[in-house]
Amino acid sequence: MADLLSELASRLPSDRIQTDPDVVAAYSQDRAIFEPAGTAAILVSPRSTEEVVAAVNAARETGAIIVPRGAGTGLTGAANAIDGCLMISLHNMNQVVEIDPINRMCRVQPGLVNANLKSAVAEHGLYYPPDPASLDMSSIGGNVATNAGGLCCVKYGVTRDYVMGLEVVLASGEVIRTGRKTIKSTTGLDLTGLFVGSEGILGIITEVTLKLEATPPEPSTAVAYFADLADAGRAIVAIFEDGLQPTVMEIMDQGSIRIVEQHFPMDLDTEAACLLLMQSLEEDQPIEELAKRCAANGATFVHHAVDPVEGEMLLEARRKVWPSAEKLGKSLLPEDVAVGREKIPDLLAAIVAIADKHNLVIPTIGHAGDGNLHPLFIFDENDPDELALIKVAFEEILTVTLAMGGTIAAEHGVGTLKRQFVSKEIDPVHLALMRSVKVLFDPSSMMNPGKKL
Amino acid sequence: MADLLSELASRLPSDRIQTDPDVVAAYSQDRAIFEPAGTAAILVSPRSTEEVVAAVNAARETGAIIVPRGAGTGLTGAANAIDGCLMISLHNMNQVVEIDPINRMCRVQPGLVNANLKSAVAEHGLYYPPDPASLDMSSIGGNVATNAGGLCCVKYGVTRDYVMGLEVVLASGEVIRTGRKTIKSTTGLDLTGLFVGSEGILGIITEVTLKLEATPPEPSTAVAYFADLADAGRAIVAIFEDGLQPTVMEIMDQGSIRIVEQHFPMDLDTEAACLLLMQSLEEDQPIEELAKRCAANGATFVHHAVDPVEGEMLLEARRKVWPSAEKLGKSLLPEDVAVGREKIPDLLAAIVAIADKHNLVIPTIGHAGDGNLHPLFIFDENDPDELALIKVAFEEILTVTLAMGGTIAAEHGVGTLKRQFVSKEIDPVHLALMRSVKVLFDPSSMMNPGKKL
Numbered sequence: 080m081a082d083l084l085s086e087l088a089s090r091l092p093s094d095r096i097q098t099d100p101d102v103v104a105a106y107s108q109d110r111a112i113f114e115p116a117g118t119a120a121i122l123v124s125p126r127s128t129e130e131v132v133a134a135v136n137a138a139r140e141t142g143a144i145i146v147p148r149g150a151g152t153g154l155t156g157a158a159n160a161i162d163g164c165l166m167i168s169l170h171n172m173n174q175v176v177e178i179d180p181i182n183r184m185c186r187v188q189p190g191l192v193n194a195n196l197k198s199a200v201a202e203h204g205l206y207y208p209p210d211p212a213s214l215d216m217s218s219i220g221g222n223v224a225t226n227a228g229g230l231c232c233v234k235y236g237v238t239r240d241y242v243m244g245l246e247v248v249l250a251s252g253e254v255i256r257t258g259r260k261t262i263k264s265t266t267g268l269d270l271t272g273l274f275v276g277s278e279g280i281l282g283i284i285t286e287v288t289l290k291l292e293a294t295p296p297e298p299s300t301a302v303a304y305f306a307d308l309a310d311a312g313r314a315i316v317a318i319f320e321d322g323l324q325p326t327v328m329e330i331m332d333q334g335s336i337r338i339v340e341q342h343f344p345m346d347l348d349t350e351a352a353c354l355l356l357m358q359s360l361e362e363d364q365p366i367e368e369l370a371k372r373c374a375a376n377g378a379t380f381v382h383h384a385v386d387p388v389e390g391e392m393l394l395e396a397r398r399k400v401w402p403s404a405e406k407l408g409k410s411l412l413p414e415d416v417a418v419g420r421e422k423i424p425d426l427l428a429a430i431v432a433i434a435d436k437h438n439l440v441i442p443t444i445g446h447a448g449d450g451n452l453h454p455l456f457i458f459d460e461n462d463p464d465e466l467a468l469i470k471v472a473f474e475e476i477l478t479v480t481l482a483m484g485g486t487i488a489a490e491h492g493v494g495t496l497k498r499q500f501v502s503k504e505i506d507p508v509h510l511a512l513m514r515s516v517k518v519l520f521d522p523s524s525m526m527n528p529g530k531k532l
Numbered sequence: 533m534a535d536l537l538s539e540l541a542s543r544l545p546s547d548r549i550q551t552d553p554d555v556v557a558a559y560s561q562d563r564a565i566f567e568p569a570g571t572a573a574i575l576v577s578p579r580s581t582e583e584v585v586a587a588v589n590a591a592r593e594t595g596a597i598i599v600p601r602g603a604g605t606g607l608t609g610a611a612n613a614i615d616g617c618l619m620i621s622l623h624n625m626n627q628v629v630e631i632d633p634i635n636r637m638c639r640v641q642p643g644l645v646n647a648n649l650k651s652a653v654a655e656h657g658l659y660y661p662p663d664p665a666s667l668d669m670s671s672i673g674g675n676v677a678t679n680a681g682g683l684c685c686v687k688y689g690v691t692r693d694y695v696m697g698l699e700v701v702l703a704s705g706e707v708i709r710t711g712r713k714t715i716k717s718t719t720g721l722d723l724t725g726l727f728v729g730s731e732g733i734l735g736i737i738t739e740v741t742l743k744l745e746a747t748p749p750e751p752s753t754a755v756a757y758f759a760d761l762a763d764a765g766r767a768i769v770a771i772f773e774d775g776l777q778p779t780v781m782e783i784m785d786q787g788s789i790r791i792v793e794q795h796f797p798m799d800l801d802t803e804a805a806c807l808l809l810m811q812s813l814e815e816d817q818p819i820e821e822l823a824k825r826c827a828a829n830g831a832t833f834v835h836h837a838v839d840p841v842e843g844e845m846l847l848e849a850r851r852k853v854w855p856s857a858e859k860l861g862k863s864l865l866p867e868d869v870a871v872g873r874e875k876i877p878d879l880l881a882a883i884v885a886i887a888d889k890h891n892l893v894i895p896t897i898g899h900a901g902d903g904n905l906h907p908l909f910i911f912d913e914n915d916p917d918e919l920a921l922i923k924v925a926f927e928e929i930l931t932v933t934l935a936m937g938g939t940i941a942a943e944h945g946v947g948t949l950k951r952q953f954v955s956k957e958i959d960p961v962h963l964a965l966m967r968s969v970k971v972l973f974d975p976s977s978m979m980n981p982g983k984k985l
Contacts, residue, residue: 180773181773204774249965253961257962265944267984268969269726319633320633324746417717448715451714484714516723
């Protein structure tokens with residue numbers, strides 16, 4: 080560590096380097112409470128690509144491991160410190176470099192918070208769609224490194240769909256600019272996609288070029304209760320088979336309806352099997368079309384509103400799930416799995432069965448339009464028996480998801496939380512190839528080792 | 533070759549293997565007439581992934597080089613034979629494997645022709661947007677391998693934006709399935725993007741999983757003549773700055789207007805500097821909005837039509853550029869460059885200046901909405917002086933494009949045609965990394981060597 084510190088001190092302004100254990104510890108853990116974080120040696124907070132290069136070179140030359148970090152809102156331990164590592168936090172590289180309204184692109188530094196990016200481009204009549212729940216805190220670099228999703232993906236796609244190019248500092252200290260700066264380009268191999276969702280194991284993202292959309296109008300909103308999960312499933316299928324296009328399609332199961340009503344009474348139907356919450360743009364179809372498909376498939380109550388304020392109120396129940404769970408004073412662990420849209424009722428039913436079997440509380444919310452569910456484990460982490468049950472149930476949900484042809488990591492990434500399960504989804508030949516790509520980019524395994532793959 | 537033939541014969545049904553020099557030659561060249569094609573030893577036309585694996589293994593074990601081929605409509609020599617190589621044509625693997633209307637995806641074999649894919653999914657109310665000019669002939673595998681563009685990219689994006697996953701046979705004979713089968717997934721590194729636009733140098737694509745859209749309504753159409761390229765440029769900029777969204781925005785310069793009017797008289801304004809042809813959906817904005825921006829920025833004539841039949845007639849001039857050029861009885865070489873949208877008038881003016889300087893005919897058409905121009909060289913390839921001038925002008929256009937921050941290969945790929953210019957766009961560190969990725973995937977350099985990078 081003395082070597083690393085002196086190398087860093089010789090290359091960087093002193094205010095970029097922190098060694099106070101309390102400060103370093105504050106930047107050493109993401110929000111995956113289950114996952115153990117090691118003790119980092121030093122924290123560097125660079126203010127330019129050149130400073131990132133300097134830090135990477137210092138680490139490489141002294142044999143130190145690097146863990147890069149965005150805003151620390153990750154849910155899988157990908158940004159957790161490793162004992163003795165150099166933490167590189169990108170939070171001070173938070174500038175908008177360029178907004179180009181003519182080509183509907185922008186270039187930004189990785190530490191820029193998602194919501195600040197949205198506001199900056201909105202001033203030019205532009206829209207950056209990806210909207211992870213963490214958008215008020217999470218940074219674009221972290222969004223790219225985890226390929227973050229959100230609510231609007233059902234129409235607009237995930238972070239991957241907006242990344243046109245990246246500036247990356249490699250383990251070698253070299254800097255590359257991947258992708259394209261024009262709307263079309265086919266020159267060279269496009270390495271951009273490798274880094275999207277790579278969770279810091281291939282290099283450090285120091286600039287992001289994003290595609291933008293023209294600002295859409297306000298959406299309309301519809302909500303529908305179902306007494307039977309299968310009916311909700313049929314409504315979801317009908318909406319997509321009939322060519323309709325929601326911008327948001329969220330689902331709350333009975334468990335999540337009940338914890339919200341318990342802590343934030345709003346007259347929800349706590350006997351319903353689930354609540355479907357949808358938004359759509361008039362230009363895609365009148366909101367009535369979504370409501371009709373729910374009514375025609377057995378919804379017990381359907382309401383829709385074109386007024387944006389009323390629409391936001393209708394979505395309030397969805398927003399209160401996490402705050403309600405927090406009020407229980409226990410630990411929370413959100414699962415993150417996805418299946419085909421048609422399998423949502425089956426997966427929800429399987430989750431309820433797993434919860435019942437183990438006598439656990441697992442309210443589930445999800446992005447039904449993406450087939451993406453977030454079962455929410457609520458437990459006492461000081462109760463070893465409950466903890467053991469949680470781990471069993473967690474793995475059972477992954478297993479049932481894979482059996483339905485789904486994915487164990489829809490939009491939160493892998494980190495350390497799910498690393499042991501990756502080989503259950505990715506076959507050995509493919510996984511070996513991914514690992515050889517990691518070795519190519521990082522031969523000494525200094526970039527966030529032990530994560531992702 | 534005897535070794536290769538016997539190895540192939542021992543692994544494949546005999547009707548998959550062709551050695552007749554005339555047959556082999558017919559599958560040994562794409563449409564890059566300038567680019568020399570070698571003499572392939574053997575042609576294999578597999579009917580399954582397993583047969584592709586067998587052919588790759590036979591080639592590897594006998595030290596043969598492989599050139600994979602889709603429909604042969606490429607414009608850069610990427611699918612041209614190399615002396616003594618094994619050509620693997622995917623044209624018999626042309627089946628739709630699965631259409632999934634609920635999740636708006638399909639899985640198809642690589643030999644499926646783009647237009648046939650479009651019709652197959654249209655029966656389910658679905659739409660596959662990418663529309664290269666070759667869509668009636670070119671195959672999806674080739675579209676993916678070149679990251680093909682087209683007219684609708686201005687709204688819908690390029691082929692890359694629709695590829696969710698791939699099945700690929702690697703040089704090792706191993707088979708991987710990249711990407712995701714659910715709408716969201718973050719498990720593993722996503723290798724999909726590496727193969728999109730890789731022109732056969734990393735492996736052979738044997739299946740493609742594509743994202744689909746709901747079928748859009750018929751577009752409306754507008755056309756506008758401009759006496760001044762700069763006015764057209766201002767109209768283009770105004771359309772995007774004002775948040776409008778065309779589905780098509782094509783431009784024809786005076787040279788291309790004139791050759792069309794010469795061979796297919798349709799009362800075009802041959803004194804105009806350029807003609808802008810646009811389509812858009814009523815759900816995005818009334819077509820009048822596009823027309824208004826043209827009128828407000830100096831268009832000498834503007835017309836718009838909501839009737840689809842009239843709209844298609846208005847686009848007819850654009851479709852007649854290539855047939856008109858062919859009527860000249862000379863050789864045609866389409867250039868393919870892209871710059872920012874705001875630089876279209878500058879690039880058009882630079883192309884005219886280059887043509888004038890060398891006394892060449894270079895009518896230019898382009899996808900103005902993508903900043904993508906196709907200057908069309910028309911020349912006598914038996915005239916060595918003219919050929920020499922063409923090569924100079926070709927390189928001058930690439931140079932001026934790069935000076936404007938553009939790309940030398942927008943949507944046709946690199947092949948052999950532009951390989952020598954790649955290092956002018958991609959810096960040495962980045963290019964070396966791309967080449968090391970190639971070596972990782974293909975250590976013996978048996979997959980289409982000498983192309984792309």
